[in-house]
Amino acid sequence: xxxxxxxxxxxxxxxxxxxxxxxxxxxxKRGNEVxxxxxxxxxxxxxxxxxxxxxxxxxxxxxxxxxxxxxFPCFTTxxxxxxxxxxxxxxxxxxxxxxxxxxxxxxxxxxxxxxxxGQHIWILSSIASEFNIPLVVTAHGTDxxxxxxxxxxxxxxxRVVEKCKKIITISKDNDKLVLDTFKGVNGKNIIIKNGYxxxxxxRKEYKKEDVLKSLGINKNYEKIVSFVGKLTNFKGIDIxxxxxxxxxDENTLTVIAGNGELFEELNQxxxxxxxxxxxxxxxxxxxxxxxxxxIANVSVVPSRREPFGLVALEAMACGTPVVGTxxxxxxxxxxxxxxxxxxxxxxxxxxxxIIDILKDRKKFDREYIAKYVKDNHSQDVLTQELxxxxxxxxxx
Numbered sequence: 487x488x489x490x491x492x493x494x495x496x497x498x499x500x501x502x503x504x505x506x507x508x509x510x511x512x513x514x515k516r517g518n519e520v521x522x523x524x525x526x527x528x529x530x531x532x533x534x535x536x537x538x539x540x541x542x543x544x545x546x547x548x549x550x551x552x553x554x555x556x557x558f559p560c561f562t563t564x565x566x567x568x569x570x571x572x573x574x575x576x577x578x579x580x581x582x583x584x585x586x587x588x589x590x591x592x593x594x595x596x597x598x599x600x601x602x603x604g605q606h607i608w609i610l611s612s613i614a615s616e617f618n619i620p621l622v623v624t625a626h627g628t629d630x631x632x633x634x635x636x637x638x639x640x641x642x643x644x645r646v647v648e649k650c651k652k653i654i655t656i657s658k659d660n661d662k663l664v665l666d667t668f669k670g671v672n673g674k675n676i677i678i679k680n681g682y683x684x685x686x687x688x689r690k691e692y693k694k695e696d697v698l699k700s701l702g703i704n705k706n707y708e709k710i711v712s713f714v715g716k717l718t719n720f721k722g723i724d725i726x727x728x729x730x731x732x733x734x735d736e737n738t739l740t741v742i743a744g745n746g747e748l749f750e751e752l753n754q755x756x757x758x759x760x761x762x763x764x765x766x767x768x769x770x771x772x773x774x775x776x777x778x779x780x781i782a783n784v785s786v787v788p789s790r791r792e793p794f795g796l797v798a799l800e801a802m803a804c805g806t807p808v809v810g811t812x813x814x815x816x817x818x819x820x821x822x823x824x825x826x827x828x829x830x831x832x833x834x835x836x837x838x839x840i841i842d843i844l845k846d847r848k849k850f851d852r853e854y855i856a857k858y859v860k861d862n863h864s865q866d867v868l869t870q871e872l873x874x875x876x877x878x879x880x881x882x
Contacts, residue, residue: 527548561629609642716745
């Protein structure tokens with residue numbers, strides 16, 4: 487089967503980007519041919535073995551002659567762009583559409599896909615629906631937030647729902663949101679949870695001191711708390727910092743990996759709270775994140791809203807227990823043997839759950855955590871469900 491994947495974001499730095507890369511790798515392993523169309527603001531992007539990549543260039547720090555004269559837009563923020571869809575003027579939006587329409591048309595003519603799989607019920611999936619090729623779309627959650635936030639984009643999403651053959655939802659909560667938000671779903675929806683890449687995230691022994699030094703941290707700590715994600719409001723990093731005020735001591739370090747629109751605001755909150763052992767290390771590649779997860783005693787997902795929570799799976803793949811909020815997609819997989827659920831925006835409950843793990847009041851078997859995730863949530867385990875959806879779409 488020849489599958490054309492389309493995403494609104496690069497293949498690293500966002501959940502949907504990582505999702506796209508993971509399914510591309512897994513589909514290729516099974517003998518399928520895959521092409522990905524995605525935005526980029528650098529020529530120095532990572533290739534995916536066996537997968538054809540078709541970047542549409544935007545203007546970031548690097549000067550690219552053929553790039554659109556603005557950075558790629560996001561729903562909230564991205565480590566390499568703080569431009570968002572809602573700020574685009576009519577001219578920029580038209581340029582955006584035309585650039586991707588040209589790319590999609592080119593790959594339909596050259597790659598000749600059997601099926602198109604669009605990421606997000608949003609603009610690019612709407613463009614893909616203009617062509618006479620079966621369309622499957624994954625709802626990632628931020629697209630639904632965008633639909634609720636800005637009326638001018640709703641016609642794109644409504645067209646996707648009308649024209650697509652299948653809508654993949656990534657959690658029970660995400661599935662309910664799709665049904666509650668859109669008319670005319672008419673049984674097109676099917677839940678297939680996100681999978682992580684077991685070739686990237688796995689248990690490995692690292693020397694804590696060496697990992698910390700590589701992050702610019704010259705003091706050694708007995709306990710490590712990690713957070714990985716975009717620095718945006720719905721991720722709840724402010725709640726983690728307030729919890730940190732309760733659990734922090736001289737032997738406990740909190741590592742925050744990620745970037746985004748709230749970087750300065752969160753650093754100011756850190757200063758206001760007089761936190762001494764919190765470090766913002768910026769956006770890091772997956773290889774470094776694997777090291778951070780492996781040396782961490784606990785990884786935290788304090789989101790106000792989390793459509794799925796792929797970073798939680800990636801942490802658990804490294805054997806790290808997770809404290810996550812009891813909302814969105816997280817309760818679908820965070821059972822008590824692998825972590826702890828807490829209520830949204832409950833600072834004291836979050837702090838206590840972290841303290842219980844740091845002080846060994848609640849103990850976890852790291853080998854079990856890693857095996858549980860690999861057996862149930864690695865992308866290779868879930869890919870057959872995806873292929874079944876493609877085949878159903880082709881036969882409708």
